[in-house]
Amino acid sequence: MATVELTFSALPAHVRTARLVATAIARRTGVEESLLDEVRLAVGEACSRAVEAHRVHCPGEPVRIELRDDSGRFEVVVTDVAPSDDIEADLPSVVDQPLGMMPDPLAAGFGIAVIAGLADDVEVQASPKGMRIRMSWPAAANGLAAPA
Amino acid sequence: MDLKLDHRTEDRLTIVEVEGEIDVYTAPRLRELLIDLVNKGNFHLLVNMEKVDFLDSTGLGVLVGGLKRVRAHDGSLELVCTQERILKIFRITGLTKVFGIYASVDEAKEAHGRDK
Numbered sequence: 455m456a457t458v459e460l461t462f463s464a465l466p467a468h469v470r471t472a473r474l475v476a477t478a479i480a481r482r483t484g485v486e487e488s489l490l491d492e493v494r495l496a497v498g499e500a501c502s503r504a505v506e507a508h509r510v511h512c513p514g515e516p517v518r519i520e521l522r523d524d525s526g527r528f529e530v531v532v533t534d535v536a537p538s539d540d541i542e543a544d545l546p547s548v549v550d551q552p553l554g555m556m557p558d559p560l561a562a563g564f565g566i567a568v569i570a571g572l573a574d575d576v577e578v579q580a581s582p583k584g585m586r587i588r589m590s591w592p593a594a595a596n597g598l599a600a601p602a
Numbered sequence: 603m604d605l606k607l608d609h610r611t612e613d614r615l616t617i618v619e620v621e622g623e624i625d626v627y628t629a630p631r632l633r634e635l636l637i638d639l640v641n642k643g644n645f646h647l648l649v650n651m652e653k654v655d656f657l658d659s660t661g662l663g664v665l666v667g668g669l670k671r672v673r674a675h676d677g678s679l680e681l682v683c684t685q686e687r688i689l690k691i692f693r694i695t696g697l698t699k700v701f702g703i704y705a706s707v708d709e710a711k712e713a714h715g716r717d718k
Contacts, residue, residue: 466627469627470625494656495656499658506626564662568694571694
């Protein structure tokens with residue numbers, strides 16, 4: 455298993471960097487080209503959510519992202535230390551709501567709903583100590599460890 | 603790529619040209635533009651997203667916010683988008699039912715003209 459870890463200050467400008475790094479490593483790991491847009495968007499959503507949560511609760515704390523090649527899967531784990539509860543992890547049902555009743559997308563965990571629609575394997579763990587979002591996609595069996 | 607914004611008014615329709623990435627960093631600029639346009643009396647907006655490389659839920663939130671504002675004035679906010687990667691996020695969130703989405707500016711203008 456090969457792992458890349460990245461921590462970054464909770465600033466919106468850094469989310470793009472995290473997306474670019476994740477996409478580059480996904481490609482290197484052997485994730486299909488057709489899935490790279492999904493990886494980019496899902497990682498961006500997870501990091502955006504974490505950054506916004508940190509800006510509210512703990513702006514001085516960094517957000518952590520781990521990217522690993524694990525037995526033919528490309529796995530990404532985004533971890534924050536902002537207090538969250540299980541309600542936020544519930545996937546909102548916005549489709550049937552009239553526009554006037556539609557909640558603010560970020561506040562309602564819209565990003566997590568998007569991630570759930572993109573990654574075929576998603577696990578969200580929310581606790582008072584923070585949120586951990588793990589997601590994975592199929593990759594080449596020897597992706598990240600293979601020589602260039 | 604950063605976000606580039608431009609706008610022009612044709613008849614009663616204000617066309618907003620968006621180019622680049624709409625995410626948590628850049629979306630506030632689009633929000634400010636939409637708010638400014640509405641505050642200046644532009645209630646029929648068409649956002650051309652054909653040159654948008656990336657859109658996340660923050661960007662969706664800005665578009666939903668813009669739609670709420672124009673609807674408060676009996677206006678409209680519609681989109682031009684044919685890129686599958688962008689359309690996918692609208693489908694995942696069910697927002698294809700909320701926004702009018704057209705294949706070209708001309709097609710949207712034609713539809714807008716019919717509705718007047």
